[in-house]
Amino acid sequence: MFDFLRRAAAAGGDGDAMPEAKASAVGPLTAGRVNTFPGALGAQARPVWQGTRDAGSLVRAGFQGNPVGFRAVRLIAEAAAALPLVLQDCERRYEAHPLLTLMRRPNPAQGRADFLDALYAQLLLSGNAYVEAVPGAAPGLPVELHVLRSDRMRVIPGPDGWPEAWEYTVGVRKHRFNAGAGGGAVAPICHVRAYHPRDDHYGLSPLEAAATAIDVHNSASRWSKALLDNAARPSGAIVYKGADGQAVLSPDQYDRLVSEMEMHHQGARNAGRPMLLEGGLDWKPMGFSPSDMEFQKTKEAAAREIAVAFGIPPMLMGIPGDATYANYQEAHRAFYRLTVLPLATRVTAALADWLGGFIGEAVELRPDPDQVPALAAERDQQWRRIGEAAFLTEAEKRALLGLPRLAEEE
Numbered sequence: 001m002f003d004f005l006r007r008a009a010a011a012g013g014d015g016d017a018m019p020e021a022k023a024s025a026v027g028p029l030t031a032g033r034v035n036t037f038p039g040a041l042g043a044q045a046r047p048v049w050q051g052t053r054d055a056g057s058l059v060r061a062g063f064q065g066n067p068v069g070f071r072a073v074r075l076i077a078e079a080a081a082a083l084p085l086v087l088q089d090c091e092r093r094y095e096a097h098p099l100l101t102l103m104r105r106p107n108p109a110q111g112r113a114d115f116l117d118a119l120y121a122q123l124l125l126s127g128n129a130y131v132e133a134v135p136g137a138a139p140g141l142p143v144e145l146h147v148l149r150s151d152r153m154r155v156i157p158g159p160d161g162w163p164e165a166w167e168y169t170v171g172v173r174k175h176r177f178n179a180g181a182g183g184g185a186v187a188p189i190c191h192v193r194a195y196h197p198r199d200d201h202y203g204l205s206p207l208e209a210a211a212t213a214i215d216v217h218n219s220a221s222r223w224s225k226a227l228l229d230n231a232a233r234p235s236g237a238i239v240y241k242g243a244d245g246q247a248v249l250s251p252d253q254y255d256r257l258v259s260e261m262e263m264h265h266q267g268a269r270n271a272g273r274p275m276l277l278e279g280g281l282d283w284k285p286m287g288f289s290p291s292d293m294e295f296q297k298t299k300e301a302a303a304r305e306i307a308v309a310f311g312i313p314p315m316l317m318g319i320p321g322d323a324t325y326a327n328y329q330e331a332h333r334a335f336y337r338l339t340v341l342p343l344a345t346r347v348t349a350a351l352a353d354w355l356g357g358f359i360g361e362a363v364e365l366r367p368d369p370d371q372v373p374a375l376a377a378e379r380d381q382q383w384r385r386i387g388e389a390a391f392l393t394e395a396e397k398r399a400l401l402g403l404p405r406l407a408e409e410e
Contacts, residue, residue, distance in 0.1 A: 055151040059125055062207040062214040068303045069207060069214060071317055072310040073124045079336070080344040081116035083367035087352075088404045090362075098141050099355055099363065106145035107134075118147040119192075119347065124310070126150040127194040127203030130166065131351070132177070133358070135188070141358050148189075155191070155201040163191065163201065186357040192350045210309035213302045220299035311339035336374045341367060 133142035158164030193203030313331035352365035
């Protein structure tokens, strides 16, 4: 979809006429560039996560292995995928259109909700989302759309800095998608990426921004698990003093004591089990230190930071706070207004611009906020305020409400 930046205007009849180069002057500087700072392109021209992390380890730690990260991604992706979509141009809103038909069933395995769910999830997990267009026998819209795994995709920049191809790798097998495949003007791949201030070709994932908080949350969870494995109490001390005043156990006595403690007095199934100590042994329990008592608060603070990185009000994630009914309503409204709608608007606009190139139409695909229950109150106020504005014409009112013009207004 970036080919229009690379195409030069056709030269005129004069031999000395120079074609107009429609490309950024600094684009060639980024072509083939290898960045060395964290989060940018590595030596393999692939995203490099904080420290030694790659995309897979970050997803395993922050999504598969962390309930807060998992819920954050699922909450946003499911909410955005469920938004009603409208298709319109500057003249009308379409009830039926080939593009709407394609979006209703992008491929045989996925409907619209499943397709968009996967697309939003890839964007949230990696900062990048790739959609493949499967062309039909005749020119026009693709017959299928598929969301590709972003961790398998590599951007190949051209001489002008814009992507000239994308390489998809599965094991040892690779497939190259050329930007001008088949001589067409539209690229076979639509790359949607989140903003990254230090990377020319890849986006920044919320997981990467929340990586430290995810580590803290996971470490606190492992600490809690270890505490439960040790009968849900901090470790104590077994003091030995023999009858002859000797305070040292023999190797056999020590091994036997450790074995009995692990077998009979550790783990949840042994919680509360009385301890039988032989002569000379005494148990000295140790209470929770102040740092032990702060672990739960540290875990809640880390969970709050993860939610903030994804743009989700903490109370919607079940994180303790001022969870009154009025606050919950406002948090729900803010979640849609500040996180879900901007994300869905960006992604659907990119899809509409890309797919419109196949059919040569300038159409707008966007979510319809009028059908979002969480925004019903503010939309009612907006409609009433605009409807009661006597100084506005009907055409101006429709424009303010995001509606296309009526046929009789032309």
